Amino acid sequence: MKILAIDTSNHPMSVALVEDEQLLATTTLNMVRNHSIYLMPAISKLFELVKWQPTDLDRVVVAQGPGSYTGVRIAVTTAKVLADTEKIDLVGVSSLAVLARNVVPTAKAVIVPFFDARRGNVFAGAYQWEDGTLVNKIADQHLGIDTLLDQLAKLDRPVVLVGQMTDKIRAKFDQLPANVTLLPRTYSIPSTYQLAIAGEKESPVEDIDPFVPHYLRITEAEANWQKLHPGETRKNYVREV
Amino acid sequence: MAERKLILAFESSCDETSVAVVENGTKILSNIVATQIDSHQRFGGVVPEVASRHHIEQITKCTNEALAQADVAYDDLTAVAVTYGPGLVGSLLVGVTAAKVVSWAHGLPLVPVNHMAGHIYAARYVGEFKYPQMALLVSGGHTELVYMPNEHEYKIIGETRDDAAGEAYDKIGRVLGVNYPAGKTIDEWAAKGKDTFHFPRAMEKEDNYDFSFSGLKSAFINTVHNADQRGEELDKDDLAASFQQSVVDVLAEKTMRALDDYPVKQLVLAGGVAANHGLRTRLDHDMAKYHPDVTMLQAPLKLCGDNAAMIGAAGFVGYNHGDRAGMDLNAVPGLMFDRLHE
Numbered sequence: 001m002k003i004l005a006i007d008t009s010n011h012p013m014s015v016a017l018v019e020d021e022q023l024l025a026t027t028t029l030n031m032v033r034n035h036s037i038y039l040m041p042a043i044s045k046l047f048e049l050v051k052w053q054p055t056d057l058d059r060v061v062v063a064q065g066p067g068s069y070t071g072v073r074i075a076v077t078t079a080k081v082l083a084d085t086e087k088i089d090l091v092g093v094s095s096l097a098v099l100a101r102n103v104v105p106t107a108k109a110v111i112v113p114f115f116d117a118r119r120g121n122v123f124a125g126a127y128q129w130e131d132g133t134l135v136n137k138i139a140d141q142h143l144g145i146d147t148l149l150d151q152l153a154k155l156d157r158p159v160v161l162v163g164q165m166t167d168k169i170r171a172k173f174d175q176l177p178a179n180v181t182l183l184p185r186t187y188s189i190p191s192t193y194q195l196a197i198a199g200e201k202e203s204p205v206e207d208i209d210p211f212v213p214h215y216l217r218i219t220e221a222e223a224n225w226q227k228l229h230p231g232e233t234r235k236n237y238v239r240e241v
Numbered sequence: 242m243a244e245r246k247l248i249l250a251f252e253s254s255c256d257e258t259s260v261a262v263v264e265n266g267t268k269i270l271s272n273i274v275a276t277q278i279d280s281h282q283r284f285g286g287v288v289p290e291v292a293s294r295h296h297i298e299q300i301t302k303c304t305n306e307a308l309a310q311a312d313v314a315y316d317d318l319t320a321v322a323v324t325y326g327p328g329l330v331g332s333l334l335v336g337v338t339a340a341k342v343v344s345w346a347h348g349l350p351l352v353p354v355n356h357m358a359g360h361i362y363a364a365r366y367v368g369e370f371k372y373p374q375m376a377l378l379v380s381g382g383h384t385e386l387v388y389m390p391n392e393h394e395y396k397i398i399g400e401t402r403d404d405a406a407g408e409a410y411d412k413i414g415r416v417l418g419v420n421y422p423a424g425k426t427i428d429e430w431a432a433k434g435k436d437t438f439h440f441p442r443a444m445e446k447e448d449n450y451d452f453s454f455s456g457l458k459s460a461f462i463n464t465v466h467n468a469d470q471r472g473e474e475l476d477k478d479d480l481a482a483s484f485q486q487s488v489v490d491v492l493a494e495k496t497m498r499a500l501d502d503y504p505v506k507q508l509v510l511a512g513g514v515a516a517n518h519g520l521r522t523r524l525d526h527d528m529a530k531y532h533p534d535v536t537m538l539q540a541p542l543k544l545c546g547d548n549a550a551m552i553g554a555a556g557f558v559g560y561n562h563g564d565r566a567g568m569d570l571n572a573v574p575g576l577m578f579d580r581l582h583e
Binding site for chain 2: 238
């Protein structure tokens with residue numbers, strides 16, 4: 001199976017071409033630049049190097065969020081349009097699960113990947129390796145860093161945090177609970193090889209059209225509107241004219 | 242069928258996701274438009290993040306419907322055209338990303354299109370373009386006079402210095418309790434009222450082709466607020482008619498002045514506000530009176546708003562002129578035509 005895996009959920013941008021579980025080529029940029037400019041040229045270049053045609057692909061696997069809204073949207077738009085136009089499989093994997101996979105499968109600790117979600121918040125989830133399978137223990141969510149650390153302290157077992165530290169949140173991680181360890185930054189870059197492997201085993205989405213990012217947060221405008229209009233939210237706000 | 246050139250066009254610059262298939266730049270085979278108006282009406286205007294989220298929900302569905310309705314396959318296509326600016330960056334990115342993927346996956350040339358050139362080309366579905374040409378572009382985000390000495394050459398000679406005309410309609414609409422987009426309702430009310438308030442005509446007599454609508458908007462809002470404080474209710478039809486008369490006077494007079502100074506063969510009226518009946522009627526009248534030799538092409542009502550058919554028509558011309566974008570094409574939210582300096 002020929003797989004293209006894409007992750008642009010945060011600052012790093014990563015692309016991998018994987019065939020029958022073998023990594024053929026991968027590119028990762030970590031320059032905090034515009035993913036829109038670099039993603040398609042990177043994909044196109046890797047296809048040239050491994051001498052694949054777009055029509056050779058069997059499956060696209062994409063890191064579906066959470067993360068930067070615009071970043072996730074670039075990867076998800078690329079993946080869903082490519083899968084749709086080539087009529088191939090599409091699989092979405094949690095962007096946090098991709099990061100959790102950087103931790104060795106023999107680790108016994110609870111793995112907590114996180115992304116800075118601004119204003120003292122993070123996107124985070126809890127994962128654990130069980131017989132070589134990464135199992136989600138606490139669903140990915142948007143929460144305050146203080147709340148997260150309080151909850152982890154109560155777990156009463158070893159926890160490893162994995163994620164990219166940013167200047168804005170660094171201070172919050174200075175005093176960690178005794179059972180919590182922050183992994184070095186070398187673990188904080190997502191691997192799209194891992195993403196491809198994770199996505200190879202998943203069933204593809206049945207309907208590509210409604211495939212959207214896992215934002216894990218409604219927009220501020222919608223949150224405010226919902227407060228003022230309880231129970232009025234419709235299923236569909238878009239219509240063809 | 243050797244002559245048949247098919248453009249698959251994408252438009253997602255604001256709150257409409259649209260995909261179209263256009264034949265030879267002149268025939269619409271399909272033009273799917275998914276509008277988000279119902280969503281943004283909750284907030285009284287377009288919320289950019291909400292708009293981006295809707296675009297990604299719609300993009301593949303609209304693409305497949307456009308191809309199916311046109312009864313064409315990817316193999317039949319000549320090129321892919323896409324709006325890359327101006328507009329909301331998050332919205333633009335969905336269309337730009339989709340167009341790049343389709344272009345790469347099917348080995349099709351990618352033609353970048355300026356949204357404002359697209360609006361002008363909505364009028365191409367009414368008749369053939371002749372140059373030199375002038376266009377009055379009036380929409381929610383833009384109000385400008387564009388001079389085109391030749392095909393595919395766009396020069397701004399006048400533009401708004403503050404609010405766009407459509408923006409002014411939405412703002413005064415809010416004061417009258419009309420939800421965005423307010424243009425259609427105000428236009429209907431205006432038809433029933435009279436210009437009794439004589440709001441200012443900004444820069445009407447100034448020797449340039451620029452517009453300004455913020456003074457008019459403030460005068461309008463002050464008038465309504467002062468009446469409110471006196472407990473007096475003003476006739477909304479007369480308010481609408483007075484506001485619209487001021488907008489239309491300025492647009493028409495500046496356009497006539499531009500036509501006096503730039504001899505052209507055609508005037509194009511396009512953009513969302515080009516659907517305004519007051520403006521269309523006034524220009525019909527003024528053109529017949531002052532510039533009977535200049536033909537006017539008014540964009541069809543159903544193509545005044547944002548749509549991909551207009552991008553396909555403009556994209557066809559860009560394609561013929563060799564416009565090509567690479568896989569590094571990015572959204573350019575502030576994209577503008579050059580301004581012509583005297």
